[in-house]
Amino acid sequence: MATLLYRLGRFAYDRRWLVLAVWLVIVAAVGGSAAAFHGQMTNNFQIPGTETQRMADKLKADLPSASGGSASIVFESPSAAFTDAQKQALSAKLNEIKGLDGVRNVTDPFTTQAQLDGAAAQIAAGNQELASNEAKLAAGEPQLTAAKAQLDANRAQLDAGQAQLDAQKKALAAQGLPEAAIAQATAAAQAQLDAGRAQLAAGQTQYDAGRTQADQGAAKIAQAKADLALATRQADAAKDIRFVSSDGKAAIASIQFTGATDGLPASLRSDIQRIANEVPDVEAHASKELTQDISSIFGASEAIGVAVAAVVLVVMLGTLIAAGLPLLMALAGVAVGVGGTFALTGVVQMSSVTPMLGLMLGLAVGIDYSLFIVNRHRNQLLRGMDPRESVALATGTSGNAVVFAGLTVVIALAALVVPGLPFLAVMGLSAAATVAVAVLVAITLLPAVLGFAGRRIISKRRWARADEENARAGHELEEEREDLAASNRGWGAWVTRHPWLSLVASVALLGVLAVPAASLRLALPDGGSEPVESTAYKAYDATGRYFGAGMTGPIIVVGELPAGLDANAAKAKQYDVADQLRSVDGVVAAVPATLSEDRRTAVFQVIPTDGPASASTVQVVHDLRAKGSDIQSQTGVTIGLTGQTAANVDISAKLADALPPYLTIVVGLSFVLLLLVFRSLLVPLLATGGFLLTLGAAFGSIVAVYQWGWLGPVFDVTHPGAILSFLPILLIGILFGLAMDYQVFITSGMRESYAHGQEAHLAVRTGFHHAARVITAAAIIMVSVFAGFIFSHLTMVRPLGFGLALGVLLDAFVVRMTLVPAVMRLLGGGAWWLPRWLDRLLPDLDIEGAKLERTTSAARPSAAGEPEPVGR
16 A cells, blocks of 8 residues: 555656646536535434334325424513504514515414413303303293193194094994085084194194294203313313413514525525514524534634634744645545535435535544654755655655545544444545545555655744754754653653553543533533524523423424214314323323314324423423323324424434444444454454543533533623534544554554664654654644534534534543553563464564555665656
């Protein structure tokens, strides 16, 4: 590999114009693709195959109107309750918002609250009217009973008279009277009976009409009773939900969109907020869904971090040209890596953290990788090496280490596909691609640009001093003596003189910092994690103060009702389920929200006691799911949970479960790679143990600051809470790669010195001395870049930036530059022990390029010829 990179560096140097042109074409093509094909990013995370996603898909199919995104606006009148004029003005503005393209519906809080407040009075009036109607019905019933009795008596009398008349007719017929005579003799009596029957029929008709009217009245009363019962249940279900605060100073309006909130045009977001703020003496606080801006990934704080890195480069390398090269290479790598990520947002759904992570890593590793090669090239030039040979050798030696370091980061990030979460896999693969581009830039574009820079990467004063030193006879031996003397001074020498103290102090410091990690709690961020001056935080805070924290993150329950229910039966089922849902501890209210046209799918809104990221709400989600079996057995309704609150719980749980196996993979990979690199059993164990200490300290510090709120004002943490769900797994992958970078650069020098015959303790000092300066600069640069993201406008990125900055700081200065030299000093020559059978099996990777140096040194002429002109 070293020889291949050596040739690649020499090719890039010789064909610098070609290499530069190719990279310019690549940057232009990627930039054009990003501009032409980029799509919307999202902060709604999904897990295919989970209950949350299944219910969301069911809603899209059965209730499309309920599947769009939603947001809220909290209106506040701090000084006094809303006036009637303000209420009318706000209702008019909400109607105006409802008419905007992309808005499906808007809930008017004043109308809704009036309906809720009037429900009790309406129910009482209904009950009073029902009682009156029942009394009237009851009063009329005796009359109907008496009329029926009279009708029955008259009918019996008529039947008896008819029977008597019929008997008389038979008697007359028996006497031999003709029928005409019989008819004539009984005509008067028969006429009287017929008149009585006609009167009876009229009475029966009158009675039947009265009976029908009474029965209809009874049916209406029964329906009214059923309606009042449903209305009472509805009022009971909604009694703990308010849309206008009890003091009349705040109101919350819900806005439902036709599509997802992440896809809302910026113009629609701004129009809604502008309209909402047009009512005098009323403050309008839009929720996070309306105010979050995920179209920008670079802000002022990130620029400050890059500026600090530039200052460090200037101090270390001495010229603006030399300092600018690593920055320029990092920017080129970021342009291609992050630009390619943006180009794919049109076809791949990804979160706003994805390009931000690529930017963060691309800048950090891009600067560091180029710095290692530039520093090596610069030192070789000062020793009198030919520029062309120096670029090629720097690429073959330091470039070889860069390739290995980049490979470890790429593998660790690519392993983020292991948990099986699509958004995390996309995040890891895009970041891995950006790091891979940074490596390619360092070993191809950088050698070409170094050819253009020529001698200008070193100041004239430093050139003059180098020429003077190289002209002195025996300067090589003098430099070796000075180098040995320098290695016996400074931090590395102190650590190796006091190894036990250094070891104990390092472990104690990292152990103390790791203690809070035992309380780590994972969740996705809510409005409370936004900056305190932001509209999103004000909306979250006002909602919690006036309406309860649970209103900031309701839980959506989807119920599948039995087939064949009529309207009333379906409503009754909904309230039966709502009663069951309200019986769960931690639930403030459970309200039926929507019912599909076929009355098979119902949506319920469950309001928990606390906010969506709280531990109690996580428990409510688990308890609601456990309640599902009881609900199914008692009501025949099958329920499932969906919505962002339930999805956040699912994501956090799955990521927590994926953390141990992912950490095992990373630790195992760490051991195998370092075993191959250093051909030692103890050095990989030391490196892996140091990585775990760094990881624990970083986790503990994140918990202390972002979960417990320690130093909150310093880091702008106004609302401490649970840690971002996917932060731990990202931190493991990224810190692993970066920790191995520093381990390779500092330990390879020790191994090389030991291999050249130095005693073990001297080899530790010498190797430390050779690597300390560049590692210090590289670590400060990386810490500066990561620290720039601690105050990012994307609040999800802030704890990640903090964890990476602190993790690199601790790993570089406490673990790699204190703990590792101390333990290596204590182990002595035993640090490099490897069983013979294993030594024969392992390939010699020669990461530090020692064989290449020996080969090229032997091929170089002993007498220096005319150097090749540079900078042409």
